[in-house]
Amino acid sequence: MVELFSFLGFPARVAGRALLAFRYVSNRGATAKVTGDYAELRFGRTVRWRPWLMIDVKELEETEELINRGTDAQVESWRVSQLSVCGMIAIIGALVASAGVTALQLPGLEDCHFVARGTFVMSLILSLMSVFFSGLQQSSFGRASEARDLRLWLASGGFWNDKTLKTELRSSMVAHMILQAPFEIVVMSITLFVVGLGTYLGSSWKLDLPLTTGKDGNRAVLIAFIIPTVFVLLMYGHMMGLKDRELVKAADVCDAQMMAEQMKSKVSSSGDVEAIAHQEVDNAILAKSTGVVVSELSSLREALQAAADAQRKCAQANEEVARQYERLLRVH
Secondary structure, three states: OHHHHHHHHHHHHHHHOHHHHHHHHHOOOHHHHHHHHHHHHHHOHHHHHOHHHHHHHHHHHHHHHHHHHOOHHHHHHHHHHHHHHHHHHHHHHHHHHHHHHHHOOOOOHHHOOHHHHHHHHHHHHHHHHHHHHHHHHHHHHOOOOOHHHHHHHHEEEEEEEOOOOEEEEEEOHHHHHHHHHHHHHHHHHHHHHHHHHHHHHHHHHHHOOOOOOOOOHHHHHHHHHHHHHHHHHHHHHHHHHHHHHHHHHHHHHHHHHHHHHHHHHHOOOOHHHHHHHHHHHHHHHHHHHHOOOOOOHHHHHHHHHHHHHHHHHHHHHHHHHHHHHHHHHHHO
16 A cells, blocks of 8 residues: 555656756666665565655665664654754745745736646645645654654564564655655645746746736746756756765775675684785775776675685694694604
């Protein structure tokens, strides 16, 4: 049932993100690369054919990490941050609602295309709904003050983690949708307001409505609307797309460093082997950060593990030889 609602709301959520469309062009699918492994682990391999789930995968993974490995202080900090976001969304929704009321009083609106009035009305209603749901979320979610209560509220049950070899909490899709609802609604209201204003100006120019003095006044106003809007959306969307790609590279380096620490902790019986580990790990980190593949990290880990095991066996053999030699000396 939850996935059904996610599927039905997917077109509206995509349309609400239309203002940031250039971000997804610039990041070249960087976000999908980061969340792909977790998505397949949780929803199965068919998740690639269910794009309505991919929008929430990153946040679900972060929530799961928080409720399982985050400290109580981190959980409380997250709650305060979420409540602050709700307050900000309520303010934005109120501003958009005020702008929507003003837009419905624009001169000549009744003579323009009906899409202009329709989008202004939808923007007004959605902005009011975002304010309502933000207040409702603050009054209900804000009551969960204990870290344990927050973890239970954000979870939908448990699952067996093969990596940690223990049962962990599964992040709740329902809780995530409740928390995201005010943001999604206010984003859609802003997008509809921009579309409505553009339709109003374009229709005024096409129908040559007497809104301004001068022959080309309506066209000039339309151009003044298009140029800054497109410029800002392209610039900010491109910057966000580039940042998504940088985050992927940084995550690769962090993963390589974590693997380095694991290998260094395992390979500790021989100085020669540890020196090799340091050198190979540095090469792996450099490869990840520059995008040049020196060797597969999995193969590197297996090779170092085999070298460490061989070194331990050699050390045990040397000890056995020393004991036998001492025994021979005692006999003679």
